[in-house]
Amino acid sequence: MTTSRERVMAAVSHREPDQIPIDLGGHRSSGVMAIAYSKLKRHLGITSGDIYVYDFIQQLAIIEPDVLDWFGVDTIELGRGFALKPEDWQDWVLPDGTPCKIPAAVHPVKTGNDWCVYHEDGTLVAIQKEGCLYLEQINWPYMATGEDAGFTDLTEAFDRMMWSKVGAPPAPIGYDPRGLQELAAGARALRESTDRAIIGLFGASLLEGGQQLFRMDNFLAMLAGDKARAHRFLDRLVEYHLENLRKFLSAAGPYIDIILFGDDLGMQTGPQISPRTYREFFQPRQKQMWSESKRLSDAKIMLHSCGGIYPLLPGLIDAGLEILQPVQTTCKDMEPERLKREFGKDLCFWGGGSNTRDILGLASPEQVAADVRERVAMFAPGGGFVFQQIHNIMADVPPENIVAMLQAVNA
Secondary structure, X not given: OOOHHHHHHHHHOOOXXXXXXXXXXXXXXXOEXXXXXXXXXXXXXXXXXXXXXXXXXXXXXXXXXXXXXXXXXXXXXXXXXXXXXXXXXXXXXXXXXXXXXXXXXXXXXXXXXXXXEEOOOOOEEEEEOOOOOOOEEOOOXXXXXXXXXXXXXXXXXXXXXXXXXXXXXXXXXXXXXXXXXXXXHHHHHHHHHOOOEEEEEEEOOOHHHHHHHHOHHHXXXXXXXXXXXXXXXXXXXXXXXXXXXXHHHHHHHHHOOEEEEEOOOEEOOEEOOOHHHHHHHHHHHHHHHHHHHHXXXXXXXXXXXXXXXXXXXXXXXXXXXXXXXXXXXXXXXXXXXXXXXXXXXXXXEEOOOOOOOOOOOOOOHHHHHXXXXXXXXXXXXXOOEEEOOOOOEOOOOOHHHHHHHHHHOOO
């Protein structure tokens, strides 16, 4: 009998598996917002277990084993091997009033009607405004940095940036010797407990990293108008990522099947940057990181990149990319037939399986299922496809539609 891990790895290796692998909650862009997950559990008749919000920024819930089994999910995130004790969690309440648990390492503070996250020195890092469903970044540590900064304080700078400050398990485990021992032990235990494919989130963004530290407009202006400074910053950023990558893989590398890098390169209308800018600033540095990852581990290289990135795909493939996720087919030039025809021999498409923008939350269950069947028919032949919806399932998606989507994959 084929295991979930074998099924996923066959698809990633461009072999047709026994059935289409399914990812739900295997990483922070294939998840379910906690409000929608609570409704899904009730719809399925599952009354046991608390709602655990492991990703506080996006308010994503841990998908429990009963639900994973219910839908035949083939993946699991490395983080599920951590934060296993009651003291790792604290009580909170979702915006719709649903009680939940959030990581004890996260410290939201109610300020007026908003929820805020502060650095230890009092700097406001992120805010969830009243009526909103997730945090937004409010601090860009390098926004006012001078020319002579040297970028030697990246650890401190990232500690003042939302996506690092508000971590998800395995965080707050660090890359010091004790932290690496904990990381290895948790990863090993998870590997021994499951036959699902394990996805290890590493991140290591470059374009996004610059935007998160300088603010988007400032960093894009730097790429266009101060190239020497941009190269100095990116060289230092790659050094920082490579140092952490070696530590991460020394601990978790033997136990993960896929390593997930992240860099949102696209928009609805196409890439944020031109192919020329990508080749000058980002392709050689991604190749450096991905080559080092392949040298140190057998884990396949996955990139999370939202948006329309069709013109950048040849360069990403040349840099060593093996898996693209979430395959935002609703963006310019990202039609499933086109992607499969032009890049299906080189890339595994991990996503694009359900139109979350126009259908999943708005159409009937029958229409959702029809959309899934049409997309699967285009992506699945010959392998190179793992099903997930396009990015996370939002809070207002009806549970009937989630069920219809997942049941249609291998119907």
